[in-house]
Amino acid sequence: MEFDVVIVGGGPSGLSAAIRLKQLAQADGADVSVCVIEKGSEIGAHILSGAVIEPRALNELIPDWKEKGAPLNTPATDDNFLFLTKTKAFKLPTPPQMHGAGNYIVSLGNVTRWLGQQAEELGVEIYPGFAGAEVLYDDTGAVRGVATGDMGLTRDGEQGPMYQPGMELLAKQTIFAEGCRGSLAKQLTDKYGLRDGVDPQTYGIGIKELWEVEPSKHQPGKVVHTIGWPVKTDTYGGSFLYHLENNQVAVGFVIGLDYANPHLSPFDEFQRFKTHPEIRKTFEGGRRIAYGARALNEGGFQSIPKLTFPGGVTIGCSAGFLNVPKIKGTHTAMKSGMVAAEAIFEALKADAAAGKEVTAYTDMMKKSWVWPELHEVRNIRPSFHKGLLFGLGYSALSTYVFKGKEPWTFRNHDDHTCLRPASEMPKIEYPKPDGVVSFDKLSSVFLSSTNHEEDQPCHLTLKNKDVPVGVNLKVFDGPEQRFCPAGVYEYVDDAATNGKRLQINAQNCVHCKTCDIKDPTQNINWVVPQGGEGPNYPNM
Template sequence: MEYDVVIVGGGPAGLSSAIRLKQLAAENGREISVCLLEKGSEIGAHILSGAVIETRALDELIPDWKDKGAPLNTPATADRFLYLTETGSRALPTPPQMHNDGNYIVSLGNFCRWLGEQAEALGVEIYPGFAAAEVLYHEDGSVKGVATGDMGLDREGNRTDAWEAGMELWARQTIFAEGCRGSLTKTLFERFKLRDGVEPQTYGIGIKELWEVKPELHQPGSVTHTIGWPMNTSTYGGSFIYHLENNQVVVGYVVGLDYQNPHLSPFDEFQRFKTHPAIRGVFEGGRRLSYGARALSEGGLQSVPKLTFPGGVLVGDTAGFLNVPKIKGTHTAMKSAMLAADTLFALLGDENAGNEATGYTAAYKASWVHDELYSVRNVRPSFQWGLWPAMIYSAIDTYLFRGRAPWTLHHKHADHETLKPASQMPKIVYPKPDNVLTFDKLSSVFLSNTNHREDEPIHLRLKDPGVPIRINLATYDAPEQRYCPAGVYEIVGQDTGEPRLQINSQNCVHCKTCDIKDPTQNINWVTPEGGGGPNYPNM
C-alpha cells in the first residue's frame, strides 16, 4: 500500500501530524494521502499519562475544540505541592512551572480517541491493531516505509492456521510517533547516528491508578504533587493526584530510572506512597478501577536527538520533548508534530526539495517548544546532586536566572549504567498488600485489561540467554523482577539450585522499562502481535 505519508503511532503527536497534514491539504487545494498505524486494539488503548493538559498546541491545531466536543471537562482549579516525611507533610510553594491556571485534567486516552475522530473526519486512514514491526529502506538507504508484523505465528515463530502476512506500507515520508523508547526509533538511532553528539536520554517510570472515590472526598479540579517519602533524597521521584469528573481520581508515582539500588521496586514504592497519612484519606471507601504503567523521556533539551533523516522524521515523546518541571509533554508533543507536518507538506509539494525534511529542525529551534525546554534544561540534571541541593538550585535557576543561566548542566550516564551491585545497597522490605488500598502486581495487571495470545512469539528478546543468571542475578539480585511493574520477569528454580529467568510476556503492559533499565542491555523489547497489550479505559 502506497501513501504520501505513513505515521507510526496513534498518540497525541501522531494524530496531530495527521490532522495538520490534512488541514494544509484542504487549505491549499491539494490531495495528500495519510495513513496512521496504531499497535493498540483501538486509538487510546495504549495511552497513559497523568494527565493535566495545557491547551496551547490544541488551540493552534483545532481552535474550536470546545464546540467540537473535545473531552476536556475538568478545569484545574487548585494546586498543592507537598513535601512528605514518613509520617508528616509540609506544604511548599508551588513552582511557577507547575501552576495550572487554564489547564484541564483529562483522560489522555479519551482525548486521543477524540483526536482520532477528527483525523478520520478529514480523511486520514487509521488502522488500529496493526503494529509496525520493521522499517523498510530504499536501495539508497533512505526510509521507504514500514512493514507490519505477521499475525498468527506460534511461540517458535512458525505459521499456524491463523497466519496472516504483514503488510508493507510505502510512503514518500514516514513520521515516527511511537512514544517513549520506540522500538523502531531505536533502530533509526543506530542506522542514521541520530544520537551522535547528544547526551544520553534519561527516563522515568510512571505508574498510575484510576479510582472512584466517595463524593464527599471528591474535589473536581484539585491538583496535588508530592516529593520526598517514600523516596530517599538521592532518588528522583514524586507523585500526582488529580481529581477528574464523576467522582474519579487518578493517582500515580514517577521514579527516575537512574536510581542506584537494585532492590528498589517502583511499583511497591507507589503502593507504599498511598498509605501516607496525608494521602490515604482520599481513597477511604473508594474503588480502584484501572491500572497502568509507562516510561517517559526526562532528558529534555540536552537529550533531543537529530530529528530528521532521509525519508522520515521523529515527533513527540519518541524524540523526548517532555517538560519535566512542568510535568507536561502533550502540548510539546503535539506542537512538534505540527511543525513536522508543516515542513513535510512543503517538501512533498516541491519536486526539488529532496527527501529529508531538514527544515523541521530549524522550525523546532525557532518555536516555543525549544524555548520552553531551554528554560528548564538545568532542572532535571540538577537532581544528580540529591533532592535538597537540586531544589535550591532549581529555585535559583527559575527565579534568579529565569531559565537563562549562562551554563548548561549535563546528563552523565544512561539509566542502565547507574545500578550498583546488590551487595553494596540496602535491602528494602515492602509491606504485603492489604487489597483495599494497596495491591499486588498481578491483580493490577488484570485491571489494565492486558492481553497477548499465550502462544505468540515472546516479544521480550534476550540477546544472550545466559546473562540473566550469570550477571543480573549474581551481581544485581535480578532487578528485572522489581523494576518491571507487571510481573513479567521471574526467577524460578532457585530452591533446587537451578535458577532460570521465566518471562511472562502475556503480562506486559508495554511500559518499556526493561528495555531501558536492564543493566546489561540484554533485553530487547520488540513489538508483539498487533492489538495486544493493555486496553486502558479512561486512562
C-alpha cells in the same frame, strides 16, 4: 499500500501531524494521502498519562475544540505541592512551571480518541491493531516506509493455522511517533547516528491508578503533587493526584530510572505511598478501577536527538519533548507533530519529499515555542542527580534568579549505568498490600485489561540467554523482578541446572518499556508483539 505520508503511532503527536497535514492539503486544494498505524487495539488503548494538559497546541490545531466536544471537561483550579515525611505533609509553594491555571485535568486516552475522530473526518486512514515491526529502506538507504508485523506466528516463529503476513506501507515520508522508547526509533537512532553529539536520553517510570472515590472526598479541579517519602533523598521521585469529573481521582508515582539501588521496586514504592495518612484518606472507601504504567522521557533539551533522516522524521516522545519541571508533554508533542506536518507538506508541494531529508523540520522546531520552553528548564531535572536538597535549591535558583539563562548546561547519563551491585546497597523491606489502598502486581495488571496470545514469539527478547542468571541475578539480585511493574520477570528453580532461570511472563506486559531501559546489561530488547495486543486502557 502506498501513501504520501505514513505515521507510526496513533498518539497525540502522530494524530496532530495527520490532522495538520490534511488541514494544509485542504487549504491548498491538494490531495495528500495520510495513513496512521497504531499497535493498540484501538486509538487510545495504549495511552497513559497523568494528565493535566496545557491546551496551547490544541488551540492552534483545532481552535474550536470546545464546540467540537473535545473531552477537556475539568479545569485545573487548585494547586497543591507537598513535601512528605513518613507521617506528615508540609505544604510548599507551588513552582511556577506547575501552576495549573488555564489547564485541564483529562483522560489523555479519551483526548486521543477524540483526536482520532477529527483525523478520520478529514480523511486520514487509521489502522489500529497494526504494529510497526520493521523499517523499510530503498536502494540509497533512505526510509521507504514500514512493514507491520506478521500475525499468527507460533512461539517458535513458525506459521500457525491463523497466519497472516504483515503489510508493507510505503511512503514519501514516514513519521515515527511511537512514544517513549519506540522500538523502530531505536533502530533508526543506531542506523543514522541520531544521538551523535547529544546527551543520552534519560527516563522515569510512571505508575498510575484511576479511582472512584467517595463524593465527599472529591474536589473537581484539585491538583496535588508530592515529593519526599517514601523514596530516599538520593532517588528522584514524586506523585500526583488529579481530581477529574464523576468522582474520579487519578493517582500516580514517577521514579527516575537513574536510581542506584537494585532492591528498589517502583511498583511497591507507589503502593507504600498510598498508605501515607495524608494520601490514604482520599482513597479509603473508594474503588480502584484501572491500573497501568509507562516510561517517560526526562532528558529534556540536551537529550533531543537529530530529528530528521532520509525519508522520515521523529516527533513527540519518540524525540523526547517532555517538559519535566512542568510535568507536561502533550502540548509539546502535539506541536512537534504539527511542525513536522508543515515541513513535510512544503516538501510534498515541491515534489522533493520522496526519500529526502526534510531538514526544515528541525529549523522550524528551533523557531517554535517548544525550543525556548525546554531550554529554559534544561538544568532542573539533571540537578537532582546530586540529591533532593541540591535539586530543590538549584531549581529555585534557576527559576527565580537565573530564569533559565545560566550559561552552563548540566549533562545527562544512561540510566542503566547507574545501578550498583546488590551487595553494596541496602535491602528494602516493603509492607504487604492491605487490599484497601495498596495491592499486589497481578491484581493490578488485571485492571489494565492486558492480553497477549501466548502462542506467539516472545516480544521480550534476550540478546544472550546466559546473562540474566550469570550477571543480573549474580551481581544485581535480579532487578528485573522489581523494576517491571507487571510481574513479567521472575527467577524460578531450574531442575536442569539445579539453579535458577529467568522466566518471562510476556502475557503480563503493559508495554511500559522499563525493562528495555533499566536492564543493567542492556540484554533485554523490547520488540512489538502481534498488533492489537497489550493493555486496553479505558480512561487513562
